Amino acid sequence: MDKKKAVDDTEPGPAPSRPVDRFGFIKPEQGTSPDGISKSKSIHERERERDGRRIKKWRKMIGVGGSDWKHYVRRNPHVVKRRIRKGIPDCLRGLVWQLISGSRDLLLMNPGVYETLVIYETSASELEIIRDISRTFPSHIFFQQRHGPGQRSLYNVLKAYSVYDRDVGYVQGMGFLAGLLLLYMSEEDAFWLLVALLKGAVHAPMEGLYQAGLPLVQQYLYQFEKLVLEQMPQLGQHFIEEMINPSMYASQWFITVFSYSFPFHLTVRVWDVFLYEGIKVVFQVGLALLRFCHDELVKLPFEKLLHAFRNFPEEATDPDVLLPIAFTFKVSSRLEELEKEYQKKLEGSNASTSTKRSHPLKLKTMSRIGSRALSNFTNSEK
Amino acid sequence: MARRPAPWEQGGDEYDYLFKIVLIGDSGVGKSNLLSRFTRNSFSLDSKSTIGVEFATRTIQVEGKIVKAQIWDTAGQERYRAITSAYYRGAVGALLVYDVTKATTFENVKRWLKELRDHADSNIVVMLIGNKIDLKHLRSVSLEDATSFAEREGLSFVETSALDATNVDKAFQTVLTEIYRIISKKALAADEAGAGAGAVREGQSIQVSATDSSSFTSRCCSF
Numbered sequence: 262m263d264k265k266k267a268v269d270d271t272e273p274g275p276a277p278s279r280p281v282d283r284f285g286f287i288k289p290e291q292g293t294s295p296d297g298i299s300k301s302k303s304i305h306e307r308e309r310e311r312d313g314r315r316i317k318k319w320r321k322m323i324g325v326g327g328s329d330w331k332h333y334v335r336r337n338p339h340v341v342k343r344r345i346r347k348g349i350p351d352c353l354r355g356l357v358w359q360l361i362s363g364s365r366d367l368l369l370m371n372p373g374v375y376e377t378l379v380i381y382e383t384s385a386s387e388l389e390i391i392r393d394i395s396r397t398f399p400s401h402i403f404f405q406q407r408h409g410p411g412q413r414s415l416y417n418v419l420k421a422y423s424v425y426d427r428d429v430g431y432v433q434g435m436g437f438l439a440g441l442l443l444l445y446m447s448e449e450d451a452f453w454l455l456v457a458l459l460k461g462a463v464h465a466p467m468e469g470l471y472q473a474g475l476p477l478v479q480q481y482l483y484q485f486e487k488l489v490l491e492q493m494p495q496l497g498q499h500f501i502e503e504m505i506n507p508s509m510y511a512s513q514w515f516i517t518v519f520s521y522s523f524p525f526h527l528t529v530r531v532w533d534v535f536l537y538e539g540i541k542v543v544f545q546v547g548l549a550l551l552r553f554c555h556d557e558l559v560k561l562p563f564e565k566l567l568h569a570f571r572n573f574p575e576e577a578t579d580p581d582v583l584l585p586i587a588f589t590f591k592v593s594s595r596l597e598e599l600e601k602e603y604q605k606k607l608e609g610s611n612a613s614t615s616t617k618r619s620h621p622l623k624l625k626t627m628s629r630i631g632s633r634a635l636s637n638f639t640n641s642e643k
Numbered sequence: 644m645a646r647r648p649a650p651w652e653q654g655g656d657e658y659d660y661l662f663k664i665v666l667i668g669d670s671g672v673g674k675s676n677l678l679s680r681f682t683r684n685s686f687s688l689d690s691k692s693t694i695g696v697e698f699a700t701r702t703i704q705v706e707g708k709i710v711k712a713q714i715w716d717t718a719g720q721e722r723y724r725a726i727t728s729a730y731y732r733g734a735v736g737a738l739l740v741y742d743v744t745k746a747t748t749f750e751n752v753k754r755w756l757k758e759l760r761d762h763a764d765s766n767i768v769v770m771l772i773g774n775k776i777d778l779k780h781l782r783s784v785s786l787e788d789a790t791s792f793a794e795r796e797g798l799s800f801v802e803t804s805a806l807d808a809t810n811v812d813k814a815f816q817t818v819l820t821e822i823y824r825i826i827s828k829k830a831l832a833a834d835e836a837g838a839g840a841g842a843v844r845e846g847q848s849i850q851v852s853a854t855d856s857s858s859f860t861s862r863c864c865s866f
Contacts, residue, residue, distance in 0.1 A: 389720070392671045399689035433670065433720045434694045475725040508726055512695035521694055564713070567698045 284525045285402045316350045330360045349533045355445035362536045363462030364454035375449040378421035386423040386431035397436035414448045415440055421452050432471040434516040441520045464539035481515045482507045484599040496559050503563045510570035514547050530580035545587035553577045658702055658711040662822050665730055667755055668740035669748040670719030673774040676805035678716045681815050686806055693718045705823045731763035736818045743773040744781040770799040770818040777804040
């Protein structure tokens with residue numbers, strides 16, 4: 262039965278009018294979707310109502326095409342932070358994400374660069390990218406059609422990035438970031454947002470998540486393990502006794518910023534905050550998931566724990582429940598300390614130093630990001 | 644003798660032996676679907692690429708004993724070895740998968756063997772698996788080439804289709820049986836030597852030889 266259904270799914274050509282949820286994910290015939298999309302209606306209705314009221318406020322805040330945004334943020338940073346934590350209205354998400362991530366500035370500073378990367382460059386990663394295209398958000402209507410516009414855009418963005426930053430190239434997981442962005446903005450916008458994140462336009466650069474050795478993944482997992490022990494000692498101890506290591510459950514949380522296996526309505530809410538406040542929200546949400554399920558988890562043995570990490574209950578992934586818990590964890594300064602501690606440990610063991618630059622680029626230097634893209638492009642004729 | 648049950652003995656399921664197995668091989672060869680076919684009898688053509696590691700178990704009978712396989716499915720992309728190679732430690736078996744329709748995935752088998760030599764225990768039982776034989780018209784690695792390669796390298800070998808379930812159970816059964824035979828032979832030898840401390844009692848963690856104590860994966864049998 263399973264097989265038959267799966268085979269039907271691969272028929273090429275435009276997807277028939279199968280029911281999709283409000284984000285465009287194809288609804289499973291019954292039961293809950295693996296992506297957890299077809300959640301109870303109340304969540305969606307609640308959000309839609311709330312959105313209606315918020316859109317007005319938000320439009321005022323950002324001005325036409327984002328013209329008032331910087332001014333507003335400078336004057337009312339706390340209002341902005343509070344509103345973002347409550348969720349950006351879905352219809353404005355794409356624009357606001359570009360404003361808060363600094364990607365809009367990168368785009369404006371680098372006209373034509375994206376096009377050059379896509380059209381004139383070849384990438385050593387092309388085959389690897391192609392292999393994963395149909396394995397990225399396979400249940401989303403936009404990415405379903407083989408060689409359709411969604412898959413082509415995804416390919417272009419990933420290829421362009423792999424040329425733009427040949428150290429990183431293409432790494433599995435990046436597709437989920439790019440795919441998520443493409444649901445809210447054009448290829449070129451998505452590309453520059455990816456650049457803003459990985460090169461650190463506003464926050465610490467995240468390229469270390471994907472560089473050889475995955476140095477930043479290792480660092481984040483180290484920090485996360487310590488935070489669990491400090492914030493939830495009983496659970497942290499239980500994990501140690503059960504020989505649970507955070508790489509067993511949290512690596513994909515960091516590598517894809519919760520876009521891999523969580524309900525989409527949670528993913529976008531996490532991304533709202535992530536783009537404005539930085540990676541710390543991934544730690545906070547991770548801790549909140551564990552806190553929410555704490556009393557269950559402390560009772561579970563090894564195998565059941567691993568199962569639980571991949572099957573959080575629906576209530577736990579409701580953003581209006583989870584995010585308030587997440588924000589109760591004050592982790593910023595502790596994260597900094599733990600980063601230093603980790604770097605020291607690394608130096609002690611004489612390991613690589615590729616996570617060195619952890620401070621965001623200043624806006625001034627952002628134009629260099631673009632020129633670097635161009636020099637990359639001119640230096641390499643493959 | 645009363646003792647606190649070890650973590651892996653809780654949870655209601657009972658077994659005589661617990662073997663840790665890793666699934667490795669290039670990206671896109673079908674590791675995750677082999678695992679889901681074996682543990683849940685399911686297959687999905689539109690599955691996502693594996694990020695990091697995934698885990699599943701299944702318990703089967705091997706020569707009258709109940710053997711539980713704890714299987715780690717790993718991301719295939721080279722860059723991920725930074726994370727996944729830690730999972731080789733403590734593993735007593737490895738299923739090394741290639742895609743019979745993609746010659747490069749077969750050519751890379753050598754690199755995966757080296758990866759195992761570098762990171763896994765030297766006694767790990769390795770089984771070579773050529774997956775996707777349902778795609779007959781696309782085959783680009785012949786059965787003969789793979790068979791002779793496996794013979795040269797001393798690996799068990801089988802071709803499978805996770806899609807139509809051909810040989811999937813057989814592959815896992817073969818590797819688990821092979822491990823079981825090695826373990827029970829060693830246990831027997833230890834018994835005969837009269838070394839009480841070395842004797843293996845069923846249901847216990849088996850440490851046939853010293854393993855890396857820093858491994859977080861030492862919960863199951865290790866050579």
